[in-house]
Amino acid sequence: MSAPTTPRTTVTEREARQVAEAARQQDWHKPSFAKELFLGRFRLDLIHPHPLPDPESVRRGEEFLAKLRAFCESTIDSARIEREARIPDEVVAGLKELGALGMKIDPEYGGLGLTQLYYNKALALAGSASPAVGALLSAHQSIGVPQPLKIFGTQEQKDAFLPRCARTDISAFLLTEPDVGSDPARLATTAVPDGDDYVLDGVKLWTTNGVVADLLVVMARVPKSEGHKGGITAFVVEATSEGVTVENRNAFMGLRGIENGVTRFHQVRVPAANRIGPEGAGLKIALTTLNTGRLSLPAMCAGSGKWCLKIAREWSAEREQWGKPVALHEAVGSKISFIAATTFALEAVLDLSSQMADEDRNDIRIEAALAKLYGSEMAWKMADELVQIRGGRGYETAESLRARGERAVPAEQMLRDLRINRIFEGSTEIMHLLIAREAVDAHLAVAGDLIDPDKSLSEKAKAGANAGVFYAKWLPKLVAGPGQLPTSYGEFRHGVDLSGHLRYVERTARKLARSTFYAMSRWQGRMETKQGFLGRIVDIGAELFAMSAACVRAELLRGRDEHGREAYQLADAFCRQARIRVEELFGRLWTNTDALDRGVVKGVLGGAYTWLEEGVVDPSDDGPWIADATPGAATRPSERRPYGD
Secondary structure, X not given: OOOOOOOOOOOOHHHHHHHHHHHOOOOOOOOOHHHHHHOOOOOXXXXXXXXXXXXXXXXXXXXXXXXXXXXXXXXXXXXXXXXXXXXXXXHHHHHHHHOHHHOOOOHHHOOOOOOHHHHHHHHHHHHHHOHHHHHHHXXXXXXXXXXXXXXXXXXXXXXXXXXXXXXXXXXEEEOOEOOEOOOHHHOOOEEEEXXXXXXXXXXXXXEEOXXXXXXXXXXXXXXXXXXXXXXXXXXXXXXXXXXXXXXEEOOOOOOOOOOEEEEEEEEEEEEHHHEEOOOOOHHHHHHXXXXXXXXXXXXXXXXXXXXXXXXXXXXXXXXXXXXXXXXXXXXXXXXXXHHHHHHHHHHHHHHHHHHHHHHOOOOOHHHHHHHHHHHHHHHHHHHHHHHHHHOHHHHOOXXXXXXXXXXXXXXXXXXXXXXXXXXXXXXXXXXXXXXXXXXXXXHHHHHHHHHOOOOOHHXXXXXXXXXXXXXXXXXXXXXXXXXXXXXXXXXXXXXXXXXXXXXXXXXXXXXXXXXXXXXXXXXHHHHHHOHHHHHHHHHHHHHHHHHHHHHHHHHHHHHOOOOHHHHHHHHHHHHHHHHHHHHHHHHHHHOOOHHHHHHHHHHHHOOOOHHHHOXXXXXXXXXXXXXXXXXXXXXXXXXXXXXXO
16 A cells, blocks of 8 residues: 655646746846847857956966865775765765865855856866765855855854855755745745744755764745745754654665755744845746856766766777777777867856856856757766767776776766766756747847737737837848858857857857747647747857857867867867757747647647556556655665765
């Protein structure tokens, strides 16, 4: 008999959408290269010349990277972490001693005060030594206590918590619940005001660092009452508080060393002074934190690409088939070329986005989201290609390779470890929708009322007039541009000619904007249901952003006499590969099986094809699909295990 499940909170699609919309950062006070790109405006001036860090931040960053590299090489045993499924206490103690817990925390609070650029370089380095260590550091600093306090915390909160986070305490971020993922409108954990405290009750799932954390950022719903606005609110919670129980340490196909669990709150008293921001601002705080926090994942993805390239190069030169190294066979060589070119592009996207975040001249919310989406998808493909290049040895574990006398290359582990990045911090599907919403923001700002069923006729008429003015100015600009002039972007011709790729980006950005406008005109209010179309629009934009970043980075390296010729070659290869993907995506905008797929899905859910499932056995047990998360006292001992205990 199946166990009982928690009654689900009922929220309509419209209510869920309103909650998500209210949490968005709705204003655009600074220019955005990616936003302009989706509007058909190729603003190369926003990213070229490539922004550069100041010399002092470079000095401090490189100094720390040298120490971190020495520590990774001498102390981090990735094979041991994989084997024991834990990061050893001495590794964490060493990271604390290095100051790695406070890389992004200002020196006045005991941190290192690294820039976003060097923080990401450090994550790539640590993540290459052990992806679990990279995840520990990232979850602690990118979305844990330090980042939201840095942006939204009071001075008293910063004084109280940031010195701890910089040197001794590990933090975690708790939003997801057993029945709540990317739909926070159904959040069930509550924080009920009681005098000078709030009382927390609920269950949180997939709490990365939650098993070992000292401090927690918890999202909970405050009921609306007299004197309390209510809504989803963020709190800093001491993990040692009475009523906090780590009920389970979760295990996964990859990242076996991460301390990810299920945390229960029962009558946990949290001082009102620990509330971050006002009541109801929790989701806005979470989304704002992620604007730059998301860059931690593409940082580790870029690092993974570098490792894949190294192994592919060394192995493919060593392994011979039919009288020559396998790298010289076209079937394998094309995979190596893809890995090399894509690694160059991922680092270009990452460094450009990071430096723009440091300069704070541009709004990079779309750029960071694109970097996360593109990095996680492409890193997975590169690791998959590496496994294929390695053949049976790619599928074999490092321990098995070592046991029979060969180099212990953890290619299959890399594939497993990278898989979660397509789900972490916004799945690919959710990222498509998030980016698409931002990409069409200008359209909704002028014409949104036309498709809003709650608007009156007079409001729709006013919106129609505003839209007419906007589109009368905007649409003619999508007809022609610099991309049609052979002399445009001539400064990108140096042996290899990259100017043609930038002209392609300019032309294609206009084509992308026209396609989006046509789709909005065709589907109007139903546009948001066309998730397949929106996903392809976003993927095209991601490729165009990556092409732009790759060309700008190549020119930067050439100007600094740092492998400029080779950088131009890699940028050229990447852009040619990307253009093929873009053309395929454009073809699938209008020629696809989306409507047919919807029909098949209805048949599957309706049981029309259950006969197709016959002939197999299901090894799953008969437990509930979603675990019981009814608030109440814990019924099992806590599995919390702080490092060093």
